[in-house]
Amino acid sequence: MEINKISKAGTVESNDIYIVMMPNPEGGIELELESIVMKQFGEEIRRVILETLENLEVKNAIVKAQDKGALDYTIKARVETAVKRAQ
Template identity: 45%
Template sequence: MYIQKHAIAGTLESSDAQVTVEPSDNGLEVMIESSVMNQYGRQIKAAVFETLARLGVEKGKIAVIDKGALDCTLKARVECAVFRSNDVSATNVPWGGAIK
């Protein structure tokens, strides 16, 4: 799946994450900012990269601002932002299909 346009998912509320995606020709550029980076940085990065890999995203700019979200929330926000960038409508969203 490609990132076709700018899209955003999530909020900046506590225990949530805001994920922004936009197209890029420079490969995959991922920026992660987290209030719990020292404690859970490796796990946050793993959740984001695993989700992008399962969706087949190889190019794009991804910005994640994490406010202590659980892994399932991070994965859902990344998945939603990528789907929104591709104009996937509510009727044919394969929710959870790419996330195991």
């Protein structure tokens, strides 16, 4: 899937994640992650985001994620929504 415009999904409420997705003219996936649970779950959140992008066949995107303790299924849903909105 091609990311053609800036899109957003989620909120900055507790137990949610706010995703901003943008085209990456330089190519590749660039991920900026902020989380209140970064020390405990930062790598897992990063893995879920990247795996979801891979499953959706997104190859070029800049992703900014602001996590407030979201569970895996919420992270996947927010990433998928942002990708679909960026079409």
